[in-house]
Amino acid sequence: MDKNKYLAIEEVIKQQFYLKYNRVLTSTEEVILQGAIENLPYEQIANKLYMSSGTVRNIASKFWSQLSELYNQKITKVNCKYVIENILKSEKNSEKEQLYCIEIDNENNHHPQGIVMIIDDYIENLKFLKQLLEKEGYHVRSARSAKMAFLSLEESLPDLILLDILMPSINGYEICKIIKADTKTSHIPIIFISALNDTIDKIKGFQLGACDYITKPFEEIEVLLRVSHHINLKNQTIRLEEEIKQHEKTIEMLYQSRSILASVLNNSCCGIAVLEAIRSSENAHIIDFKYYLVNPIFATLFNIKKPNIITLISSLKECVFCQLEWIEEFIKVVKTNIDFRDTFLFQGKKYQMNVNKLGDGITINIIPLI
Template sequence: MNSVDLPQTTPKQIQGDILVVDDTPANLALLRQMLSARGYRVRVSRSGELALKSAFAMPPDLVLLDIKMPDMDGYAVCRALKENCHTRHIPVVFLSVVESTHEKVEAFRLGGADYITKPFQTEEVLARVEHQLLVQRQKIQLEREIRDRQRVEAVLRESRALLSGVLNSSLDGVSAFRAVRDGQARIIDFQWLVANPMAAQTVGTTPTDLVGRRLLEVLPEYREIGLFENFVAVVETGKSVEREVYYESPRFSGWLQVVAVKLGNGLTVTVRNITERKQMELALHAANIELQDRANHDGLTQLANRRRFDEYWSQMWEYCARQGQPLSLILSDVDRFKAYNDTYGHQAGDLCLQKVAEALRETVTHPRDLVARYGGEEFAVVLPQTEGAGAIRVAQRLRNAVRDLRIPHKSGGIGKIVTLSLGLSSLVPDERGSPSASDAIAAADLALYRAKSQGRDRLCWQLVRSHSGDRTDTNPSC
């Protein structure tokens, strides 16, 4: 494995403690190099047993764990870490040379936080490591806030004698109200009985000035955002209410956590400013969405990756089977791509794949259709609710779109340009499972093989028809 040249930096402080576990010295050296350059403290272990001893002795912030190792594989190491109370919280990122759905499912089932496929891409490794450490820090901070809040609430419940002192020193707004009823005993408002300094500060007055005043007189917007109705329900039903609301007024703009608890013919209300925490949660949610998006897209071509193809193909198969709708699949392969790489170099090969991918993406425009990088120089197109004739027209447009790029290829066929061979299968899926989803993929793959063996730069197809019983007919054609 070639080493990666990274910028030499002198970090001001250690960014995190990372334990790397891999039985291949070259992998350990590469990961140590790229992570140390970013300011991380890196420990390495060449076996699962040594890794556990190191983790138990001094728990790291993150573990990068190879799956395939002799004696004790990564799954066993992860299981041992998660069973130990001192290490179960440590995020584990699995490393594997095989991008297998089964392997990934097992990794996540055992508690893995993420998955990186070898050979390593520096930007991907650093992005995933930094994301996991960020998530871990935010999780710790959120847990600390929750514990702090629980401690405060426990003190309030356990000692009413300290209520006055707690109210006056609380960073939350705390108020107590008495229900105001009309002649028919319906609650029409609430009257302040107690208000601590923070509650009074929120509405721009003093605790003394608030006592005796009515809620809707001071805060009429509470009716508009539904809090007044929530308070009525608390008094009438006895059930507490906890809400997070976005609140805007001339004095405040942000997120509030409102907790209301019944108290006699009224209630107590605690209001906490959770704007910073909410922003953190929203940022974490956005980061998770971004990570999910990265997990479903190919880094080179920005198309859907094989994982996303497998997932979408399965979903569309089940959908079309239920609806009795046709489903078509196109598998395509860049002709003589190895010769292209040998002639122009791998960097030019990557650029070629990007151009081909862009041409495919621009040609397949229907929202329900999916273009994916199937592997290497191979691409797949899923066409739900598309019969064979329509799929053939799409495939021909794809072939022409790549030819129109006029990418020079000295070792190519006629015209000395980059071309595509395409194989297509089309059928109406059968809920009884004959033929199966894998049969349809195999049919498209066979058609692609026939296209390449018959001279490349052409389309062949298999139109699959399911009948009663287990028999499946195919119509091969080019």
């Protein structure tokens, strides 16, 4: 069971114990409860408490009796996890907290300004912030306890959390620590709200992962500006992460394409070259071509150095492959986008040459003829 759910269960039991017996759980009872939920033997629970196993069993026996009385059913160390999970489900579905319990979003509703969760046990703060933010188009979900907050986060995630520091049972610092420790919720920006003005308290909040701090009494403009700023910043971060992921995918595809292209060129039985036009600086007319890419067959056939797929600076006229009358034909291909075909003899062998336009240059495919 994850820590959030355990804390929610513990919160339920603490509240109902207090209502029933007018007391809170002792630290020993808390450890026994957690150990039972984790299916630990009494010996391990006793080691955690630095007590004897017999003493822990006696305390646990009274504790299970009180739990059984509280929930009107037999509860033991063996079945407590199952029984308490059912209790939690019933608590989750109860309507005791009405407006201030979990407010789950309707998936069909669109909230352009964003979704804000307010965690505060003080009802006046909830009313004020809820009305203020809803006027500006935000959807607001409220929770008056850590238990309700964790249950709400299990259902769906808000865009931002306003978190009061002085909370009963579990304070705002502990809630923030738990939220930031969970990978599902760690990205949610948290703004602390409190009447505390001490610098140490602010530093502690930032160290735990909070992004901002609002002090009471609230200034409406300040609240709206800070909420808007951090939601916009979160959305920008999400968009940037998506763009980075898309960019990484594009790079990966390019690497794969380049690898495939290199494999095709290196294993081709034909000579392949890509040439880029060289234009005059005076009138932009094509005066020559330079090699941009050649495969090993082409480089070996025409004695071009560095027989691999790289950029080559040498002029076409400097290559033994070139016949002067071809340059004019190559220029025509670039100008007219009409392919050029020819056959020629080279070192006693016959070849067919296919030339096609590619950007501001050409591709040459040399096919040996038998």
